Amino acid sequence: MGKPTINDVARVAGVSKKTVSRVINHSPLLSVTTRERVEGVIEQLGFVPDPQARALALRRNFLVALVHDASMRPLVGEVAMALDEALRGSGYALILHALDSEPETALRSLLQAHRPSSIVLLAPTADSADMASLCASFEVGCLPLQPESDRAAMARLVHWLVANGHRRIGLVAGPDESSVLRERELGYLDALADHGLDRGAALVVQGDGSFESGVAAGHLLLAVSPRPTVVAAVTDEMAAGVIHAAHDLAIDIPEVLAVTGFDDAPLAARLSPPLTTVRTPWTTLAAAAAARILGRPDSSAPEAELIVRGSVNRLA
Secondary structure (H helix, E strand, O other): OOOOOHHHHHHHHOOOHHHHHHHHOOOOOOOHHHHHHHHHHHHHHOOOOOHHHHHHHHOOOOEEEEEEOHHHHHHHHHHHHHHHHHHOOOOOEEEEEEOOOOHHHHHHHHHHHHOOOEEEEEOOHHHOHHHHHHHHHOOOEEEEEOOOOHHHHHHHHHHHHHHOOOOOEEEEEOOOOOHHHHHHHHHHHHHHHHHOOOOOHHHEEEOOOOHHHHHHHHHHHOOOOOOOOEEEEOOHHHHHHHHHHHHHOOOOOOOOOEEEOOEOOHHHHHOOOOOEEEEOOHHHHHHHHHHHHOOOOOOOOOOOEEEOOOOOOOOO
16 A cells, blocks of 8 residues: 555545645644544554645745743753754754744744744743734644643642651742743642641742842742741742852752752753752653644653752751
8 A cells, every 4th residue: 555645634534635734734723523533544544744745735934933932041952952853854944933022023023934834832932822823823833832730740849848848938930921830839839738838928929930030039038037948949040040049148058948940951950059850851742742743643741750959958
């Protein structure tokens, strides 16, 4: 039997060739039932879309754009390498695009100038309904790159801190508009409630994801009385800021203050002391996004992993 074609997929799925094309190109103009049926047939037949044919049909450049904001810049290299590796030999080219203070305007400019085949949105931008809607208006596939169960992962981190004797736990939270970082904050609150611990407003300071906001939040939390024995930040970048604030105040880490982050960005292992954090499986998530772009969806959902380093001590 020859290599399956798009016509074979359409015949087996009982749909038109145009419908199959829409599924391949992640068009929002389909029902979930139709999309799942066609994707099932694609997997059953082992059909692999022809990249050049797709590019001509879409009348856009054969590009995948990894879109991110400043708060996730430390992770961009890792994610980009994983995407590039997974797309190698497919005919796609990967471009990187950083958003500025007006993210929707920046994304619109990218879509108009380059007409990419797919957009990969890196969290926390990934959870923006407005960004997804903008991609849909250009009929460009928009793939959010964000982990699942961040709430549970943060809760596990806090449970581990409590098991190590910490009962006064501060938090550097993220901006309200990021549902990803909000989920991490909720995981923190869940765990404190489970243990009946203080979760007063003084123990939670909001940052914007940046190092500078972590420094500012660290100074505020370290001025609280009684002071937290550990500060958990919802990103490694802000955790690095907390460590900087502690150094400013001559507070020893981890002897006097423990600090944790989230994401296991490259900087986490380079801090002094190295940062205890939650490793988000970005490489696996990037590979899964590439598989979707290539029409080979992977439904697996890797779990986050606690990475224990020198920034946390065990209290007696």
